[in-house]
Amino acid sequence: MDASLSPLISLRHVGKSFKDGEVRAIEDISFDVRPGEFVSLVGPSGCGKTTILRLINGLITPDEGEVRVMGAAPEPGPDLAMVFQSARLMPWRTVAGNIEFALALRGLNRKERQERALALLGAVGLRDFANAYPHELSGGMQQRVGLARALSVEPKVLLMDEPFAALDAMTREVLRNELLQMWSERRMAIVFVTHDIEEAVLLSQRIVLLRPRPGRVDEIVDVDLPEPRWQKDPRPLPAFIEMREHLWNRIRGMAADGVELEELAGAFPRLGTPEKGAR
Amino acid sequence: MTEELATPVNRPETLLPPKVEKASATNTIAERARKRRLRERNLVVGVQVALVIALLAGMYALNATSGNLVMPRPDDVLRRSIQMWSDGTMIRALGESLTVLGLGFLLSATTGIAVGVLLGGFRFVGRVLDPFVNAMNSTPGAAFIPLIIVWFGLYSEAKIVVVWNAAVFPILINTAAGISNANKDLVEMGRAFGAKRATLFWNVMVPDALPSILSGLRIGAAISTVGTVIAELTMAQSGLGGLLASAGNRFQMDKYFAVVIVLMVLGTLLTALLRYAETRFARWRVSLSDNR
Numbered sequence: 001m002d003a004s005l006s007p008l009i010s011l012r013h014v015g016k017s018f019k020d021g022e023v024r025a026i027e028d029i030s031f032d033v034r035p036g037e038f039v040s041l042v043g044p045s046g047c048g049k050t051t052i053l054r055l056i057n058g059l060i061t062p063d064e065g066e067v068r069v070m071g072a073a074p075e076p077g078p079d080l081a082m083v084f085q086s087a088r089l090m091p092w093r094t095v096a097g098n099i100e101f102a103l104a105l106r107g108l109n110r111k112e113r114q115e116r117a118l119a120l121l122g123a124v125g126l127r128d129f130a131n132a133y134p135h136e137l138s139g140g141m142q143q144r145v146g147l148a149r150a151l152s153v154e155p156k157v158l159l160m161d162e163p164f165a166a167l168d169a170m171t172r173e174v175l176r177n178e179l180l181q182m183w184s185e186r187r188m189a190i191v192f193v194t195h196d197i198e199e200a201v202l203l204s205q206r207i208v209l210l211r212p213r214p215g216r217v218d219e220i221v222d223v224d225l226p227e228p229r230w231q232k233d234p235r236p237l238p239a240f241i242e243m244r245e246h247l248w249n250r251i252r253g254m255a256a257d258g259v260e261l262e263e264l265a266g267a268f269p270r271l272g273t274p275e276k277g278a279r
Numbered sequence: 280m281t282e283e284l285a286t287p288v289n290r291p292e293t294l295l296p297p298k299v300e301k302a303s304a305t306n307t308i309a310e311r312a313r314k315r316r317l318r319e320r321n322l323v324v325g326v327q328v329a330l331v332i333a334l335l336a337g338m339y340a341l342n343a344t345s346g347n348l349v350m351p352r353p354d355d356v357l358r359r360s361i362q363m364w365s366d367g368t369m370i371r372a373l374g375e376s377l378t379v380l381g382l383g384f385l386l387s388a389t390t391g392i393a394v395g396v397l398l399g400g401f402r403f404v405g406r407v408l409d410p411f412v413n414a415m416n417s418t419p420g421a422a423f424i425p426l427i428i429v430w431f432g433l434y435s436e437a438k439i440v441v442v443w444n445a446a447v448f449p450i451l452i453n454t455a456a457g458i459s460n461a462n463k464d465l466v467e468m469g470r471a472f473g474a475k476r477a478t479l480f481w482n483v484m485v486p487d488a489l490p491s492i493l494s495g496l497r498i499g500a501a502i503s504t505v506g507t508v509i510a511e512l513t514m515a516q517s518g519l520g521g522l523l524a525s526a527g528n529r530f531q532m533d534k535y536f537a538v539v540i541v542l543m544v545l546g547t548l549l550t551a552l553l554r555y556a557e558t559r560f561a562r563w564r565v566s567l568s569d570n571r
């Protein structure tokens with residue numbers, strides 16, 4: 001079908017300001033996301049990554065340009081599901097109840113909701129915790145619930161806002177793998193925001209590199225690594241290392257252009273390590 | 280911390296029966312922790328008992344030096360309490376007070392929560408009414424008693440209005456604050472999944488405000504008892520407040536103290552009950568603050 005070839009999400013010259021126009025968050029952002037594609041938005045803090053996600057979700061509207069999801073202005077709803085940096089679970093509801101909340105918004109009846117919630121919890125390995133409350137779970141488990149909630153509505157687009165940034169390294173590793181596995185099974189489009197270059201290269205098919213203040217597209221690169229990556233770790237591959245180096249060089253270039261390095265130092269701990277030809 | 284240090288000391292040189300040793304080590308750790316907790320609790324209770332004894336001794340001493348008018352003997356208070364409970368005076372008075380207290384509190388809880396929800400949920404209404412609510416809340420409740428007497432008379436309905444007037448504002452303000460300060464992240468989450476305004480309000484903002492509403496109710500209940508006694512003292516004398524007044528006027532200090540004790544217990548029970556409700560219905564908030 002033709003529809004599958006046309007972009008699922010398209011941004012054209014999108015700009016957005018905050019605080020009555022005082023703060024320019026993003027400027028002239030244009031890129032597409034095709035159905036089933038895994039796209040990462042990468043860049044130092046202050047480049048408007050989260051703003052772009054919220055625009056795609058329809059939580060905010062652009063000041064300039066146009067955002068289209070499936071050919072129309074986006075509206076929050078079951079076609080778009082968001083996973084946040086913190087799980088954002090309702091503490092007064094059980095784990096299953098939190099997922100059922102999202103399903104109720106889709107208009108499912110009680111029985112369907114319960115079955116679906118349990119099935120999704122099974123998929124993220126938390127079936128035994130259906131009746132637990134969020135505070136009884138670890139951070140990684142909470143984030144799994146957040147992922148299950150987003151997947152439960154069977155979205156066409158999964159929006160992820162630094163979902164693994166607050167987790168410890170081991171949990172992050174496991175969840176990345178699980179995400180790739182689920183994506184290969186379900187093939188929804190994913191827009192993944194991160195400030196972790198390696199994570200972006202590891203997960204995505206395409207990377208939109210952004211530069212900060214205001215957020216603009218620096219470069220859009222295709223990541224051509226053998227699939228499925230959750231079965232074979234691509235990190236030792238020369239292509240992986242090359243891609244990572246390339247992106248780092250772009251960011252060093254931003255630093256040379258006068259982007260504040262303190263911001264970068266916080267976001268990228270590795271920038272401080274001595275490497276040849278920095279700048 | 281000390282328990283953890285103790286473990287390696289107990290470990291034998293040969294690790295032949297490791298399982299048994301480990302189990303007994305954890306047993307002794309648990310044992311020590313339990314003993315330490317018990318010791319601490321005993322100490323607290325011991326000091327509390329000592330304080331009560333000192334208080335009673337002080338009452339006896341004051342009674343011996345200054346006479347019955349300044350301080351009744353504790354055993355007289357006890358005797359009088361038994362008499363008042365058995366001849367029905369106390370039960371009747373308690374019934375009257377509880378009626379005023381209960382109805383006044385119920386009225387202030389329903390109106391306070393309803394108006395609070397309105398104020399917290401609709402930013403415009405909240406902004407318009409904020410100065411008025413603050414002005415009313417800042418005025419001492421007793422200031423309205425003459426007006427209430429003129430409008431409602433001296434009997435139960437007027438007393439209920441006094442209680443309502445005292446308790447409604449803390450409930451209202453806590454409810455409104457709880458809702459307007461509802462967790463922004465959760466509200467955004469709800470919006471992102473396509474929740475409409477009404478759903479967001481009832482399924483996210485109001486439950487999120489529940490702990491705040493419950494502490495408003497707890498404060499309101501405490502103020503309700505104050506309002507009840509003030510109403511009973513200043514309007515047609517009735518209930519426990521009326522007993523206080525009549526005993527005080529006749530310098531019957533043993534009777535007076537017997538009533539004060541009932542009020543003390545009543546207030547404590549009421550607050551304990553609502554605290555229990557708070558932990559019961561807002562479990563997550565409590566366990567969040569307990570998780571150090």
